Amino acid sequence: MKQDKRYICYPFMRESASTVDFEIRTDSLTTRIGEALALTEDVEKVHADLRYLQPLAYHLNGSVRGKLAITEEDLKRLSDLYDSYVEEVGELIEQFVLPQGSHAACVLHVCRSEAKKSVRALHKVSLEREVPVILFDYANLLANVLFVMAVYTNKVSGVDEIPFISKSYPVRKMKKQVEVN
Template identity: 30%
Template sequence: MKVYTRKGDKGATQVYAKESLRVTKDDILLETYGDIDELNSHIGLLVTLCEGEVPAFLETVQRKLFQAGFAISASSTLTDADVTELEQAIDVMTASLPQQTRFVLPGGTPAAAQSHVCRTVCRRAERTTTRLANHHTVPPAVMAYLNRLSDYLYTLAVFLNHQSGISPSEV
């Protein structure tokens, strides 16, 4: 299969929603796809920086992000159970952390810093997906998943630093 089609050179491309659509490359639909794709790539980098059970969980998250994209374009298997899975992972990490009373500065270990980058890209993907929902149908599970994923990535950053003995720099 060729990577190039020679059909998008003039600033438009085809996407598959309920029906095939031709849209300009600055369309909110493509912006949303791009933000989710960027998030997925940043999580891929985070996977390379983590150890233990975290990489396997993050690879599952990456697959779910593809499902979020499918939900926006045509169909998806992303469900509320996927959101619950993130909440449970957050709860497990939070149980081992000291109570937090302030915001923390992004940084610490390379893995924690990358988790913060993922969190901010996730928040942007959530914002563009929200804007997209004004023009296209976006399943509620996608919105909830992106929202909870940013919470997970924040908690993961704090957790990774805690595991490494690094106290968070608080604001």
């Protein structure tokens, strides 16, 4: 008897392999990037870059179960994006900051968090099967790109970052402080 597809949200849902959890995580990431797209129309650079990154998040998704769809060229372009945002935000990211600010920046912080969860899910997959290193590199770098995008979005929106000083971990001295001392 053929099963009615309306009762199946994802064909691999009942698998016990961690691959499913990774795929669900990266689906969530891709969805959150779509949410960020809806909020960044007035931040043209971020909006255009998210438009480029969204399908790549789905390519990351399928690269474990299916054919590897993340290339060295994709990784290089993501690295270049990271460098361009770091150049824009400079010393704003030399300290740990609270994930806050404009609505768009907050959603970008959620995207960053989803990307980190995807890295963790990918690690779980790697305990069960071989995972190409490029997928780890891409997923980790994607989380970092989403972070600097959030800081950049706050900057162009005129929202100040709020430093976070941990009571649990020692504070790293920033490079400029070290040079002065």
